[in-house]
Amino acid sequence: xxxxxxxxxxxxxxxxxxxxxxxxxxxxxxxxxxxxxxxxxxxxxxxxxxxxxxxxxxxxxxxxxxxxxxxxxxxxxxxxxxxxxxxxxxxxxxxxxxxxxxxxxxxxxxxxxxxxxxxxxxxxxxxxxxxxxxxxxxxxxxxxxxxxxxxxxxxxxxxxxxxxxxxxxxxxxxxxxxxxxxxxxxxxxxxxxxxxxxxxxxxxxxxxxxxxxxxxxxxxxxxxxxxxxxxxxxxxxxxxxxxxxxxxxxxxxxxxxxxxxx
Amino acid sequence: xxxxxxxxxxxxxxxxxxxxxxxxxxxxxxxxxxxxxxxxxxxxxxxxxxxxxxxxxxxxxxxxxxxxxxxxxxxxxxxxxxxxxxxxxxxxxxxxxxxxxxxxxxxxxxxxxxxxxxxxxxxxxxxxxxxxxxxxxxxxxxxxxxxxxxxxxxxxxxxxxxxxxxxxxxxxxxxxxxxxxxxxxxxxxxxxxxxxxxxxxxxxxxxxxxxxxxxxxxxxxxxxxxxxxxxxxxxxxxxxxxxxxxxxxxxxxx
Numbered sequence: 472x473x474x475x476x477x478x479x480x481x482x483x484x485x486x487x488x489x490x491x492x493x494x495x496x497x498x499x500x501x502x503x504x505x506x507x508x509x510x511x512x513x514x515x516x517x518x519x520x521x522x523x524x525x526x527x528x529x530x531x532x533x534x535x536x537x538x539x540x541x542x543x544x545x546x547x548x549x550x551x552x553x554x555x556x557x558x559x560x561x562x563x564x565x566x567x568x569x570x571x572x573x574x575x576x577x578x579x580x581x582x583x584x585x586x587x588x589x590x591x592x593x594x595x596x597x598x599x600x601x602x603x604x605x606x607x608x609x610x611x612x613x614x615x616x617x618x619x620x621x622x623x624x625x626x627x628x629x630x631x632x633x634x635x636x637x638x639x640x641x642x643x644x645x646x647x648x649x650x651x652x653x654x655x656x657x658x659x660x661x662x663x664x665x666x667x668x669x670x671x672x673x674x675x676x677x678x679x680x681x682x683x684x685x686x687x688x689x690x691x692x693x694x695x696x697x698x699x700x701x702x703x704x705x706x707x708x709x710x711x712x713x714x715x716x717x718x719x720x721x722x723x724x725x726x727x728x729x730x731x732x733x
Numbered sequence: 734x735x736x737x738x739x740x741x742x743x744x745x746x747x748x749x750x751x752x753x754x755x756x757x758x759x760x761x762x763x764x765x766x767x768x769x770x771x772x773x774x775x776x777x778x779x780x781x782x783x784x785x786x787x788x789x790x791x792x793x794x795x796x797x798x799x800x801x802x803x804x805x806x807x808x809x810x811x812x813x814x815x816x817x818x819x820x821x822x823x824x825x826x827x828x829x830x831x832x833x834x835x836x837x838x839x840x841x842x843x844x845x846x847x848x849x850x851x852x853x854x855x856x857x858x859x860x861x862x863x864x865x866x867x868x869x870x871x872x873x874x875x876x877x878x879x880x881x882x883x884x885x886x887x888x889x890x891x892x893x894x895x896x897x898x899x900x901x902x903x904x905x906x907x908x909x910x911x912x913x914x915x916x917x918x919x920x921x922x923x924x925x926x927x928x929x930x931x932x933x934x935x936x937x938x939x940x941x942x943x944x945x946x947x948x949x950x951x952x953x954x955x956x957x958x959x960x961x962x963x964x965x966x967x968x969x970x971x972x973x974x975x976x977x978x979x980x981x982x983x984x985x986x987x
Contacts, residue, residue, distance in 0.1 A: 478981040482910075482950035483940060483974055553950055557908035560949030562842040567743075567756060568835045570809030571907065574959035580907055582952060689953040695975030697968050 483693075485553055490690035492546040497687060497713060499539055500679075504720045511727070515625035516656025517614045523604070523655045524637045547590045554583035578685040585682040592675035599662050604655055612654040618646045663728035672725040676718040683713035736765025738825060741833040742777065744789055750845045750853075756835065766826035770813060771796060771803060773825055790849040798822040798962065801897030804904070805850055806837040811901035811960045819899065819962040839900050841909035843946040854900050856946040857914060861898075863942035864935035865918040867927045886924045893920035895963040902957035902965075908949030913957035915943050916973035917965050923976055933980035940977050 478484045506526065509519040526532050571580050578585070603609055611628035628651050637652040663669055687709035691697070696705070739762045747754025761777050768776070771793050778788035794802035803820040807813035813823040828834065836850065844852040894917070902913035919936050922928030928935070951970060958967045 474981065474987050478978075481940060481977075482912075482944050482948075483977045484981075486950055486952075486974075487978060553952075557910070557949035557952070560842050560909040560947060561907075562840055562844075562909070564754070564840060566806065566809065566837055566840055567745075568809040568837070571956065573810050573814070574905055574956040575907075575954035579952065579954035685953075692953045692967065692971050693951075693974055695971045695978065697971035 485549060486693045488549055489546060489553065490693040492542045492549075493686055493690050495539075495542050496546060497683065497690075500713070500717050504717055507724065508720065510656060510659055510724060514623060515614070516612070516654065516659075517623060517625065517650065517652075519656045519659075520612070520652045520654055521637065521650065524652060527605070528636065543593060547586065550583060550586050576685060578681045579689070582682060582685060585678045588675060588678040589682060592671070592678070595671065596675075599668070600655065600658055603658060604653065609653045609655065609658060611651050612657065614650045614652070615642075616648045616650070618648060659724070660728055660732070663725045664732040666729065669725040669729045673722055676722040679721070680714050680718040683717075684710055687713045735763055736768065736825070738762075738764040738766060738828070738830045740764060740773075740828065740831070743833065743835045744850070745837045746789070746849055747838075747846050749848055754846070754849075756837075764825055766824065768825045769796065769821055770805070770807070770823040770825065771821050790847070790851045792851045793821060796821040799897060801899040804839050804852065804899060804901070806839060806904055808835055811839065811904040812899075812962050816959070817962060817964050819897075822962075839904035841900075841903045841948065843909065843911070843948050844900060844903065852900075854898075856948070857898050857900065857911070859946065860911070860915060860939050860942045861918065864931065864938035865922070867922060867931065869927055869930075880926050882925060890921045890924040893917040893924070893965065893969050896921075896961075896965055897963060899962060901960050901962060903948060905956040905960035906949065906951075907954060907956065908952055910951045910957070911943050911946070911948040912951040912970050912973065913961060913965055913967075915939050916969035919973050919976055920969040923972070932976070933984040934986065936973065936976040936980040937984060937986060940973075 472480075479488060506522055507519070509522055510516065512518045526536075571577075611633055612625055613628040614623055614625050616623040630651075633651055637650065639648070639650050641647070642649055663672075688705050691701075691705050739760070742759045742761060743756045744759060745754055746757045759777055761773065761780075764773050764776065771791070774789060774791060781788045792802045792804055794800040796803075798819045798821060801819075803812075805812065805820045807820065807823070812818060812820045813827065815823055815827050838844075838846055838850045839852045839854075841852075843856040844854055847853050896914060896917035898914060900911075900914070903909050903911050906912075919939060922935060923932050953967070953970070955967055958965060
């Protein structure tokens with residue numbers, strides 16, 4: 472075994488893989504949230520839809536997203552493997568009485584359960600939006616922006632088949648910019664009419680919160696960073712930003728769209 | 734020492750590592766609240782012996798909280814409900830008359846049961862012999878202060894050296910991880926000049942031995958530190974992570 476595989480398969484090495492992949496996933500959450508908050512623009516989804524095209528066609532973003540998929544799988548399966556190994560380390564005979572609440576937080580003891588919920592959520596979430604957008608049928612919407620008045624109108628596109636996700640051209644005679652784009656925004660509106668899906672999303676965001684309240688700071692501990700100067704900053708980021716703000720930002724989307732649909 | 738506490742004990746009884754064990758219930762009476770938890774077990778054992786029954790096997794030695802011999806997982810916590818004490822320093826006044834107390838051995842794949850509440854902790858000894866030492870010729874006594882050591886480093890090393898190797902960290906950890914123990918042993922030497930020559934080798938070998946013994950991986954729950962009778966801090970685990978990863982990246986061992 473080379474020193475590299477030997478390091479990465481040691482108990483601390485496995486934790487290093489978990490920490491680094493986990494922190495990358497945290498940075499992804501910020502990007503994903505900031506980009507997706509554009510669904511709340513009152514422009515019938517134009518900004519969100521063109522952003523979706525950029526995110527799925529830009530070569531740099533595409534490269535990073537394949538890395539992201541790989542890291543999600545590595546984080547999930549390494550995590551499950553570790554949980555299985557750690558379960559075995561206790562031995563065949565378990566304790567009759569355990570009082571975990573006396574010495575550790577509930578979040579920290581249930582990372583594998585929370586993570587499994589998140590893995591299921593990612594599969595459901597991607598099949599809701601990503602799969603249909605990429606491989607299924609997503610209708611197109613035509614946005615016409617008058618450059619004279621600045622007003623935009625949106626209507627369902629009915630015309631010859633569009634190659635690719637977006638077409639953009641100028642209509643010189645009326646000084647109008649026309650954007651015909653796959654309408655992911657509509658998929659979002661439709662999906663969040665379903666109360667069961669909305670409840671599932673809310674529960675999943677609780678899991679994100681609980682997972683990161685422990686996970687963010689734990690990743691730094693694994694990297695060897697536990698220092699009186701930085702611990703308050705890490706606590707603020709782990710609990711305040713990743714435990715509270717980010718999940719609230721995400722959970723607003725299903726809730727607001729569901730309430731709008733009533 | 735007479736008292737008036739009456740308790741119900743549920744104690745793990747297991748003949749040896751091969752047989753299956755089970756919780757047995759014993760009623761003990763006349764317990765003084767000034768007794769230590771181990772003295773309460775002495776009372777139970779004397780009664781069992783007088784009844785011609787097998788006494789409960791449990792580890793103990795100094796009964797002063799410094800040898801690291803006593804164990805016992807009491808009502809779901811190693812060394813019982815009081816923080817910063819070993820079982821021998823836990824007194825019956827920490828319980829109430831009429832309480833039911835469940836007493837189990839440390840449970841870890843790497844700590845096989847010898848008998849009843851006594852487990853074999855030689856896994857810790859093997860981790861120590863893998864690197865928890867300094868190889869120096871001691872020679873004559875040195876002049877005082879000939880080795881400059883900062884107060885901060887000395888205090889930090891001392892807080893790690895307080896580890897008595899009892900294994901409560903392994904017992905408390907939901908992963909049966911020995912990271913707090915190994916981190917204390919690596920820390921105490923890596924912080925001092927005498928520990929420098931073998932610093933990288935020590936971290937690499939002790940972690941490798943820890944993994945080979947079948948202890949779990951650390952998930953930073955903090956249970957170990959909370960239950961440690963010497964309150965060893967999680968900062969030592971962070972240091973062990975730095976020491977190990979740094980050693981792996983820079984040592985000459987390929």
